[in-house]
Amino acid sequence: MYDPENFQRMAKGFSLDQAVAESERCLLCHDAPCSKACPADTDPGTFIRKLRLKNVTGAIRTIKENNILGGACGVLCPADRLCEKECCATEISRPVEIAKIQRFLVEHSWERNIKVLEASESNGKKVAVVGSGPAGLSCAAELAKQGCQATIFEARPEAGGVIRYGVPSYRYDVDFLEHELQEIKELGVEFRCNAPLREAGQVEELLENGYDAVFLATGLWAASRLHPEVSNVDGLMTSVEYLASLRDEQFEALRNKIKGSTIAVIGGGSVAIDCAEAAVKLGAEDVYLVYRRSFVQMPAEEVERIEALETGVHFLLLNQPVDFVINHQQKIEGLRLVRTRLEKAKGTGRRIPKAIAGSEWVLDADIVVEAIGNQAESGSPSWYPNVDVDQNGLIQADAATLTTSVEGIFAGGDIVRGPALVVDAVNDGKVAAMAIIEYLSKKEA
Amino acid sequence: MAGKKVDLSVDFCGVKFQNPFLLSSSPVSNSAEMVAKAFEAGWSGVAFKTLNSDRVRIVHPSPRMNPYHYGSKRLVGLQNVEQISDRSLKDNLLDFLYLKENYPDKIIISSIMGFSNEEWAYLAKASEDNGADMLELNFSCPHMTIEGSGHKVGQANHLIEKFTETVKKAVSIPVLAKMTPNITDMTEPALYAKQGGADGIAAINTVRGLSQVGLDDWTVRPKVAGIGAISGTSGPAVKPIGLRFIADLAKCERLGLPLSGQGGIETWIDALEYILLGSSTIQVTTGIIHYGYRIVEDMIEGLSDYMVERDIERVVDLVGKALPTLQDTDKFDLESQGVASYDLDRCVGCGQCLTVCNDSAGQALEWDPLLRRPTLIEDKCLSCMVCSFVCPVSGLISYKQQPSDWQRRETAVMGEQLEAELKLAAFK
Numbered sequence A: 001m002y003d004p005e006n007f008q009r010m011a012k013g014f015s016l017d018q019a020v021a022e023s024e025r026c027l028l029c030h031d032a033p034c035s036k037a038c039p040a041d042t043d044p045g046t047f048i049r050k051l052r053l054k055n056v057t058g059a060i061r062t063i064k065e066n067n068i069l070g071g072a073c074g075v076l077c078p079a080d081r082l083c084e085k086e087c088c089a090t091e092i093s094r095p096v097e098i099a100k101i102q103r104f105l106v107e108h109s110w111e112r113n114i115k116v117l118e119a120s121e122s123n124g125k126k127v128a129v130v131g132s133g134p135a136g137l138s139c140a141a142e143l144a145k146q147g148c149q150a151t152i153f154e155a156r157p158e159a160g161g162v163i164r165y166g167v168p169s170y171r172y173d174v175d176f177l178e179h180e181l182q183e184i185k186e187l188g189v190e191f192r193c194n195a196p197l198r199e200a201g202q203v204e205e206l207l208e209n210g211y212d213a214v215f216l217a218t219g220l221w222a223a224s225r226l227h228p229e230v231s232n233v234d235g236l237m238t239s240v241e242y243l244a245s246l247r248d249e250q251f252e253a254l255r256n257k258i259k260g261s262t263i264a265v266i267g268g269g270s271v272a273i274d275c276a277e278a279a280v281k282l283g284a285e286d287v288y289l290v291y292r293r294s295f296v297q298m299p300a301e302e303v304e305r306i307e308a309l310e311t312g313v314h315f316l317l318l319n320q321p322v323d324f325v326i327n328h329q330q331k332i333e334g335l336r337l338v339r340t341r342l343e344k345a346k347g348t349g350r351r352i353p354k355a356i357a358g359s360e361w362v363l364d365a366d367i368v369v370e371a372i373g374n375q376a377e378s379g380s381p382s383w384y385p386n387v388d389v390d391q392n393g394l395i396q397a398d399a400a401t402l403t404t405s406v407e408g409i410f411a412g413g414d415i416v417r418g419p420a421l422v423v424d425a426v427n428d429g430k431v432a433a434m435a436i437i438e439y440l441s442k443k444e445a
Numbered sequence B: 001m002a003g004k005k006v007d008l009s010v011d012f013c014g015v016k017f018q019n020p021f022l023l024s025s026s027p028v029s030n031s032a033e034m035v036a037k038a039f040e041a042g043w044s045g046v047a048f049k050t051l052n053s054d055r056v057r058i059v060h061p062s063p064r065m066n067p068y069h070y071g072s073k074r075l076v077g078l079q080n081v082e083q084i085s086d087r088s089l090k091d092n093l094l095d096f097l098y099l100k101e102n103y104p105d106k107i108i109i110s111s112i113m114g115f116s117n118e119e120w121a122y123l124a125k126a127s128e129d130n131g132a133d134m135l136e137l138n139f140s141c142p143h144m145t146i147e148g149s150g151h152k153v154g155q156a157n158h159l160i161e162k163f164t165e166t167v168k169k170a171v172s173i174p175v176l177a178k179m180t181p182n183i184t185d186m187t188e189p190a191l192y193a194k195q196g197g198a199d200g201i202a203a204i205n206t207v208r209g210l211s212q213v214g215l216d217d218w219t220v221r222p223k224v225a226g227i228g229a230i231s232g233t234s235g236p237a238v239k240p241i242g243l244r245f246i247a248d249l250a251k252c253e254r255l256g257l258p259l260s261g262q263g264g265i266e267t268w269i270d271a272l273e274y275i276l277l278g279s280s281t282i283q284v285t286t287g288i289i290h291y292g293y294r295i296v297e298d299m300i301e302g303l304s305d306y307m308v309e310r311d312i313e314r315v316v317d318l319v320g321k322a323l324p325t326l327q328d329t330d331k332f333d334l335e336s337q338g339v340a341s342y343d344l345d346r347c348v349g350c351g352q353c354l355t356v357c358n359d360s361a362g363q364a365l366e367w368d369p370l371l372r373r374p375t376l377i378e379d380k381c382l383s384c385m386v387c388s389f390v391c392p393v394s395g396l397i398s399y400k401q402q403p404s405d406w407q408r409r410e411t412a413v414m415g416e417q418l419e420a421e422l423k424l425a426a427f428k
Helices: A004-008 A016-023 A044-052 A056-066 A070-076 A098-111 A134-145 A174-186 A202-208 A239-245 A251-258 A270-281 A302-311 A422-444 B032-041 B089-102 B117-129 B150-154 B157-170 B187-196 B236-251 B268-276 B286-291 B295-310 B352-360 B386-390 B416-421
Strands: A126-130 A149-153 A190-192 A213-216 A236-238 A262-266 A286-290 A314-316 A319-326 A332-342 A353-355 A361-364 A367-370 A409-411 B010-012 B015-017 B021-023 B045-051 B065-070 B073-080 B107-112 B134-138 B175-178 B200-203 B207-209 B231-234 B259-262 B279-284 B338-342 B365-368 B373-376 B397-401
Touching (some): A016 A044, A016 A098, A044 A098, A056 A070, A056 A098, A070 A098, A070 A174, A070 A422, A126 A134, A134 A149, A134 A213, A134 A422, A202 A213, A213 A422, A236 A239, A239 A251, A239 A270, A270 A302, A332 A367, A409 A422, B015 B107, B021 B295, B032 B045, B032 B089, B045 B089, B045 B117, B073 B286, B089 B107, B107 B117, B117 B134, B157 B175, B175 B187, B231 B236, B236 B259, B236 B268, B268 B279, B279 B286, B352 B386, B386 B397
Parallel strands (some): A126 A149, A126 A213, A149 A190, A262 A286, A262 A367, B021 B279, B200 B259
Antiparallel strands (some): A332 A353, B065 B073, B338 B397
């Protein structure tokens, strides 16, 4: 049942005792494999050793100097298939819980007011960062550390992007985010919220309005749709709308709607899992996760799938949504499904779900949430008309430097990669910051 | 193993103990209420908390102990500034009577400490008259600052002899002298105790130490109203010191007295090591402070199973069995050399062996960064075995004897090109 505290707050992390005990399971590997497995170059081999040798501030420094969102990554990373997957302690017993130690150290720094980062002297350079998600925050923080004046333009009322508006509070709560944002502000990064740059060419104009470079990290805020032409239906939502509502003033209205209702969530990824699990926690009578393939084929992380099952989400597998059932008052009444079976895989590909003829049926539902993927907003290329994009509206950027087709404009995060992990976005931010610094110094020379 | 019986009982100074496991004189043997529980748990006897003759009122400092932790491992050591019993002699003796009445097969060793011949004799007699089976003369309390008391006696041989003699004259029950380790050679005072008539030696009392310094207040621990003091340290951290003194005493042929070993014993293995080095009984405090009286169950069971497995019927048959292998370092056969041997099938690839070999040994390992496996360059291996100490897989690295004609490579010299600059004449 709905419990405001549990819904709005993440489960508690490690205590100091737990973190120390866990660090003692670390084998302090030579050339630590965990440290080579992080997309953002986080170095658990070093920060765990530091914790073990009671150099706690040093451990926090190791995390934060490399990754300004070390806390977010500690909470949100699928560590079991990144750093923890490489852990040598696995063969002794089980992997060291690296992510939890990381989260602990970051939280410990807040609890004990341990500051490890310092703003540097200004180099007089101004950089605009468009979007305040993980890529933007990471880039802005890195730039600030290098002496640039970084200004973040955020369209929404508050900063954080996908880690504020795209994950439920019980997974990553606002207090935690605010702490990490505060550290970024203390580095001297300027935040401008409610500042969308959606007019034609407005992003590129930044270069003419006093900014020496621009980093584009706007993310993917349009939802893929089963039937894009269906709109204004009561009870039909995209995952983007749904998750954002869980985080803003719409929350109570959405909660009242979900309470006691039947919800169908379409999709098999992490976002779909979040949508479904949140509905259970908000008191839905029944929550169906509708996915056309099988359990093991779901893109969501294994732990998330199992957690959702345990929470009480009904997994409706091998069912392909065909259509919405909408009444004459434009209210959703159900989801028309057709059962599928998996065809034999061709080569190494995934097995393809094939509809079983005549197996159509209707799943009654009060609310249908489409969580079948995020994509670039359709108008986004017009904000930066000279920046090359692909057919899906994803920005084309050089993999090594994240430079775009426009000199002085760099881009990273999901708007370049497509849907990816927070830690990937963090790395893009760092890579872009370095490239921007280099670009600015060359330009000066 | 069922059906086989082993005999854990020991005859120690003519007194029969059901097993070798006793409580030492300490907070864990402070009252009959406590000791009764220990007896129920299986301890065969107690060295009761050192009696006080009521001449001076004893007040324990507050707080009286401080732990020595290692990472998240608790209490590898314990420092205490506790005094002898703060109870009246009458209360303690009533407790003796209670224990003898309710646990007639258990052994009470009365620990006493006096400041004069008369006081020693008085306490000894009072103990004997009220049921004590043995005496333990506390020549070793590390918290006494007055000359002629506690460990100060243990450091003054003539006093040891004199007080022991006094006690022996006053009573007919066996007398142990409990020795301080805060001394270079324990056999010397032990011989004086023997001279005075002691029937056995108990060792070690706590080692004078400092467990912690506060970083916020720059004050040593335990912090007693703003100050601390060097005081008795015990627990697993002092076991090597205890084993050393017991072995010294056991090897001393002139001494030839039965020993009650103590210092850092928690498990049957610790106890057995003390026994193999010559202890007939063993005493425990810090292990009980850490885990409770229940640990005796594991000592009894563990030692029994070991004896069944080795087909040893009586504990007595184990006493001192390792002593012949204990020799001076000049007896080592330096011709016998070996190397580390790696069973890489079980390697988990952590590479700690590489780190320690590079930084503290012979740089004898090569490392495959892709496979994450070490390869030993045998002729560089010092056979120090530190790699095996840090390896998380027990038994993966073992010692391998090398043939007698095997040669170890000389340690690399970095300055070979600098010979012209060398300032050195041969030593004559």
